[in-house]
Amino acid sequence: MDLTQRDLRRKQLLVTCILGAVLFGAGWLFLPVLSEKILLGAVILLLTGTLFFSNDTGRYICKRVLLAILTVLIIAAITFFSMNAIPGGPFSKEKAPSAAVQAVLEERFHLNEPVGKQFLLYLEGLMQGNFGISTKTGREISTTIFDSFAISAKLGGYAALLAVVLGLVFGSIAALNRGKAADRIIIFFTTLFVAVPSFIMATLLLLVFCLQLNWFPIFSTSNQSYVLPVIALMLSPMSYITRLTKTSMLDVLGQDYIRTARAKGVKQVLVIFKHALKNALIPVITYVGPMTAYILTGSMVVESVFTTGGLGTKFVQGISNRDYPMIMGTTIFLATLMVTMTLISDLIYKIVDPRISFD
Amino acid sequence: MSSYDPSQAPKKRPFSLQIDVAQFEMATDEEKAQHETMRESTTFFRDGMRKLFKNPLAVGSMIVLVLLLITILVAPLIVPYTYSGMVTVNGKRDKSAKNMPPFTYSQMEQQAIDEGQYIFPHIFGTDELCRDYFIRVVYGARVSLAVGFFASLIVLVIGLLYGSISGYVGGRTDLIMMRIVDVIYSLPDTLMVILLSVVLDQVLGQSLQGTILASIGTNMLSMFTVFGLLYWVGMARLVRGQILTIKNNEYVLAARAMGAKPGRIIRKHILPNCMSVIIISTALQIPSAIFTESFLSFIGLGVQAPMPSLGSLANAARQALQAYPYKMVFPAVGICLIVLSFNLLGDGLRDAFDPKLRK
Secondary structure (H helix, E strand, C coil), X not given: CCXXXXXXXXXXXXXXXXXXXHHHHHHHHHCCCHHHHHHHHHHHHHHHHHHHCCCHHHHHHHHHHHHHHHHHHHHHHHHHHHHHHCCCCCCCCCCCCCHXXXXXXXXXXXXXXXXXXXXXXXXXXXHCCCCCECCCCCCEHHHHHHHHHHHHHHHHHHHHHHHHHHHHHHHHHHHHCCCCHHHHHHHHHHHHHHCCCHHHHHHHHHHHHHHHXXXXXXXXXXXXXXXXXXXXXXHHHHHHHHHHHHHHHHHHHCCHHHHHHHHCCCCHHHHHHHHHHHXXXXXXXXXXXXXXXXXXXXXXXXXXXXXXXXXXXXXXXHHHHCCHHHHHHHHHHHHHHHHHHHHHHHHHHHHHCCCCCCC | CCCXXXXXXXXCCCCCCCCCHHHCCCCCHHHHHHHHCCCCCCCHHHHHHHHHHHCHHHHHHHHHHHHHHXXXXXXXXXXXXXXXXXXXXXXXXXXXXXXXXXXXXXHHHHHHHHCCCCCCCCCCCECCCCCEHHHHHHHHHHHHHHHHHHHHHHHHHXXXXXXXXXXXXXXXXXXXXXXXXHHHHCCCHHHHHHHHHHHHHHHHHHHCCCCHHHHHCHHHHHHHHHHHHHCHHHHHHHHHHHHHHHHCCHHHHHHHHCCCCHHHHHHHHHHHHHHHHHHXXXXXXXXXXXXXXXXXXXXXXXXXXXCCCHHHHHHHHHHHCCCCHHHHHHHHHHHHHHHHHHHHHHHHHHHHHCHHHCC
């Protein structure tokens, strides 16, 4: 970069910073809530970063974070407007309450306002951490979300952890015993499990191990056994990770640096764990983010089959009850979670593997 | 046999192989013809098909799929029951034919058999509304396969158009089009599918009343639309990537130099070269569409009753899982078999046709 270009760039940077500061100042004056001000500041900072970070990593991170924020906003908008496109509202029942009651209810949930205004009001509440109250039960949405998320997180956490660990182990075993019986058995079962939807797996597990063999009790509040739900959730992502690990492990084992390590007399165990597995992990990392998303949303059927309850169940209930705040709350919560997960795993991927080019 | 005498040794002629021509005889015409059969020139397609038919898993899955297809096409012609009507004997509705195990007859049917009538056996038994379960499973498989095919077709068409425009035009258009794709790509698909299918079902249901489209069923239509809206992005990315690599080839430049229009270049020069990759990914799209359809039907948002789908049959079977486990098993096996076959076939197609895997 020659001198004039650098000068130009410095000037541009200065202009952008001033513009950003002015925008931020204006926002600070006009936006009523502190968290909104902070969000605006963050977005302006990120935008500046996307334009003027000199190294690729910084620019990439800024771009991805911006995209993540945008995605959550878009999801919120899609959810809100499509929900309102459904004819009938939460209070239009067969046994209609009196007009006065209806009016009070609509006033309380801002249903008398135009849809655009409702959305803005909702976003404003959201900025203050206020998810609203359920139109069905009258409870705070945030408490419902956190209560049911505790169950989902427990289920999903165990399932994700097991899927990654077992997938890595089985994948490595299959790759190291290529073509032998162990490899064939593992590949046979993983091919099979990938083709079985989690709800079918859950029902079959329930049928065989709960009802026929009586090995596990049926889930109830007094008898919380998470074994079967976790297995039902875990099998399909585990199979995918196994196949992923096997392919990348085989790829890595054929590389020159593995031969070099062996030739230098490095122990087999060390070669596998330090040289091979470490590099074979990279494609698995990209899968972990989407997998967590899959497990968290896929859990809604498993939750309902085993009647454990959880966030997914609340979402489906919300839809059938026309409980607008509940649908919005669960969607935004899950979407944020997923977008964050994908973002983190993509960023880790880029950082872990220096060979990846940005953009 | 005495000592070695150099003068007796045969004279060396360095350029001859010292072959005694008298010991050879002319080849007959027949023998000549044998050597003329060189390897036939093969096309890309024929070579791929040969590889595909050598793959036992792919052939096996093709056989399974063809058998399934024949069954679901022929069975409704042979089996005298309908998916929505009760079992009847001599025109009377048979209310005793409730929840029968496979290959059994109800009292009324037994009487009719004793009188010398032929009653078609209930291969999978009957359900709780006295309907023949076999024909319901057959129709369910029909619905699932139809959704799989049409959804993949929609995804293919939209993705192909969008991706080829974005990739071919390039520049700012490409940038904007791909940012849109990025945002849609990062939407949590399960949540959006559920939400949109509910919304579209309600909205479409009102606007379509009385038209021809209504006979397909609004649930089906909304499901297709959801697929069209959400899943084309993967295909668009793939097509764009392919076109970007092919666009820079010399033959495209030559075509452009001769004055070919962009539409013609895309159709005649670029698309045929990335067709194999597109077909493979379409084949792998089918099982994922079937997966999603059965998932939606399982949580009760899929096709409208009394029309069955494998997912809704599995869901219905959950009500009496302990008493009639076979009702769960049939649709579950159906889904798994279809998905597994398509997965294996897709893998086989990829191994046979993907130019990146060619050696």
